Amino acid sequence: MNEPILEVSGLKMHFPVKDGIMLRTSKFNKAVDDVSFHIMPGETLGLVGESGCGKSTLGRCIARLYQPTAGSIKFEGNEITGLGSRALMPYRQHIQMIFQDPMESLNSRHTIGDILEEPFIIHKIGDKVSRKKRVKELLEIVGLPARSVSRYPFEFSGGQRQRICIARSIALNPKLIICDEPVSALDVSIQSQILNLMNDLQQEFNLSYLFIAHDLAVVKHISDRIAIMYLGRIVESGEGQEIYKNPLHPYTRSLMSAIPVPDPHRKIKRQIISGDVPSPINPPSGCTFHPRCPEVIDECKYKVPSLETITQGHKASCHLIAKA
Numbered sequence: 612m613n614e615p616i617l618e619v620s621g622l623k624m625h626f627p628v629k630d631g632i633m634l635r636t637s638k639f640n641k642a643v644d645d646v647s648f649h650i651m652p653g654e655t656l657g658l659v660g661e662s663g664c665g666k667s668t669l670g671r672c673i674a675r676l677y678q679p680t681a682g683s684i685k686f687e688g689n690e691i692t693g694l695g696s697r698a699l700m701p702y703r704q705h706i707q708m709i710f711q712d713p714m715e716s717l718n719s720r721h722t723i724g725d726i727l728e729e730p731f732i733i734h735k736i737g738d739k740v741s742r743k744k745r746v747k748e749l750l751e752i753v754g755l756p757a758r759s760v761s762r763y764p765f766e767f768s769g770g771q772r773q774r775i776c777i778a779r780s781i782a783l784n785p786k787l788i789i790c791d792e793p794v795s796a797l798d799v800s801i802q803s804q805i806l807n808l809m810n811d812l813q814q815e816f817n818l819s820y821l822f823i824a825h826d827l828a829v830v831k832h833i834s835d836r837i838a839i840m841y842l843g844r845i846v847e848s849g850e851g852q853e854i855y856k857n858p859l860h861p862y863t864r865s866l867m868s869a870i871p872v873p874d875p876h877r878k879i880k881r882q883i884i885s886g887d888v889p890s891p892i893n894p895p896s897g898c899t900f901h902p903r904c905p906e907v908i909d910e911c912k913y914k915v916p917s918l919e920t921i922t923q924g925h926k927a928s929c930h931l932i933a934k935a
Contacts, residue, residue, distance in 0.1 A: 623646075857925070
């Protein structure tokens, strides 16, 4: 049996909140609060949730752009949570990231050729001639002409810029790519092209993806398994088809009911979530979803539900499900 390429256990990322004249830490923003999951080689795990639930922060912790407050991150069985910059270098080659806004993640002062060549220079791979050749190959792999090397990011459309970001992410032959809402800033017509490109690259290079998104329709298209996140915690996870056919957590059911249906004659009963997302600085006691949950019981208000296996591979964090 294959071992997971990524194992995350009890991960926490609490940002200090300073106030007062002395700017002392008085509270913590609990962006990620006790998250555990794994990703297998060649698998895509879709991570879904509302804006502000901690999805992007979680991705940046795994890429070690943030130093987690607590917990464990293992890549191919090796603990990388506490490693310093020098010790992380070999892992950075195999863990890459695609950001949400391609214009913000590309240096507007550099040509595309310079941007794509930079990873090879940093990791001291190849000579100048071989690097130039590889850059042109990368552009052709993602569907852009090799002559684009002399152009600048602002000369490309949004979809083309995201193709450049994808080319940069696969430059060093990584094993895991963290995709932080890679299509949310693109037109719907372009989204499918980018998703199909990512699927093709996954098959060709045996890539694993952590695909972060808030659009369940997009996640369904690309994910093998799905994890639903709310206010820093995973509340449900399982196989993609199982989550869509049998959502267990009230929050998941609300998200599912919001997916547009292409048939105008088919009526869908919407499960509307009332209220706003609570602040992660001062989260509710017990189940953090209980102030907005239409099925709340007294136990939800004071006891934190654990993420338990309900059926094979399908987990949920809800007192009502546990009692059923």
